[in-house]
Amino acid sequence: MIQFNNVALAAIILTLLGSATPAEESRVVTATGRVTLKQMPTSMRMSIQFKETGKDVTEALKNLKDRRDAATATLIKLGAIKDSIREGIPGTVGEDPQSARMMAMMQRHNPGAVPKKKKGAAKVTLTGSLSAEWELSGDKLEETLKLIQSIKDKIAAAELAGPSSKKKLTPEELEEMEEAEMLQQEMGNHMEQKVGEPGYMFTVRISEEEAQKARAAAFQKAKRQAEQLVASAGRKLGKLHGLQSHGESGLNDHFQIDGYLSHGAGGLMTDTDEVDELLVKSPTFGKIPYVVAVQAMFDIDE
Numbered sequence: 001m002i003q004f005n006n007v008a009l010a011a012i013i014l015t016l017l018g019s020a021t022p023a024e025e026s027r028v029v030t031a032t033g034r035v036t037l038k039q040m041p042t043s044m045r046m047s048i049q050f051k052e053t054g055k056d057v058t059e060a061l062k063n064l065k066d067r068r069d070a071a072t073a074t075l076i077k078l079g080a081i082k083d084s085i086r087e088g089i090p091g092t093v094g095e096d097p098q099s100a101r102m103m104a105m106m107q108r109h110n111p112g113a114v115p116k117k118k119k120g121a122a123k124v125t126l127t128g129s130l131s132a133e134w135e136l137s138g139d140k141l142e143e144t145l146k147l148i149q150s151i152k153d154k155i156a157a158a159e160l161a162g163p164s165s166k167k168k169l170t171p172e173e174l175e176e177m178e179e180a181e182m183l184q185q186e187m188g189n190h191m192e193q194k195v196g197e198p199g200y201m202f203t204v205r206i207s208e209e210e211a212q213k214a215r216a217a218a219f220q221k222a223k224r225q226a227e228q229l230v231a232s233a234g235r236k237l238g239k240l241h242g243l244q245s246h247g248e249s250g251l252n253d254h255f256q257i258d259g260y261l262s263h264g265a266g267g268l269m270t271d272t273d274e275v276d277e278l279l280v281k282s283p284t285f286g287k288i289p290y291v292v293a294v295q296a297m298f299d300i301d302e
Contacts, residue, residue: 027300028241029230033221034294035214038287040136041202044148045281046080047131048198049088050161053123060124064090068130071160078154080132088129127195130160133203148285152200161196204288206247206278211292215245218294226298238299245294247278 050067054060072085134151136144227237282288 028297029226029237029300030295030297031222031226031229032293032295033218033223033225035218035221035292037206037210037214037290037292039204039206039290040287041204041282041285042137043081043084043133043135043203044151045084045131045133045201045203046075046151046155046198047129047201048160049127049129049195051125051127051195053125055123057124057126060126061090064126064128067162068128071130071158072132074158074160075130075132075155078151078158080134084131084133086131088131090126090128092124092126136202145285152198155198160198201281201283202285202288203279203281204290206280206290208278211247211278214292215294218245218292219243219296222294222296223298226296230298230300236301238301240296241299242297243294245292248291248293 048071050064050071052060052063052067054063068087075085076082134147136147223237230237278290280288280290
């Protein structure tokens, strides 16, 4: 259900604008009205990144394709919407400057903690991503939460990226990796999604009808604020001079809106994501706020 925020903020700026010629001189008042829509998510999106190695590009691509094909078949069996499954464009793995700095810090603090690279035949490593969605149409909150947890548990058990790499490590290598993870957390990177580990986003689509209704309400708020301000100066509000509108999430830094803002932390997005400025995402389950803001400029009459 859509809810309008009764505490919509309005930024009012009263300015005198001058231009090159007296005929173009005008006085305007600018006001911004905001309306917040809040809806429960209608779907859950899982995204994961794979990393495969081969003796050359051809073999690495084949390994990556085999891995993603197997993962796709598993996701369909787990009830993912078939048409929602998308693959990202494969990419090469370059040296991560941040990881390199972390390794350098570890080397300084504990020279024996970072193993030296072994010499051997050159290999090619490629990465690729995959995403899929599940509908969340349960009428009861408890049923929806159970469905979400069930899907997550099944995906974790399926090991889409292959057997956990920790199972292949020696005790010494495992200890070194845990130290690296601790250092990464200390550097503030604990929110980054790791390769091979699924990330989740909850999404809701705002229809154009809903957005238009919110824009109309936001405009009325902006107009009332402008009327009140010019009245305090003993003036009257004139004709509409200019109008702008935009939408934004009401969440914290982890929010995402496709096509409007760049993807933030909380989940890897595939390169083939459809652009839809009214698809709002949240890393947590709950009502997702979408703020519609309208900025209106009016002439000031004597």
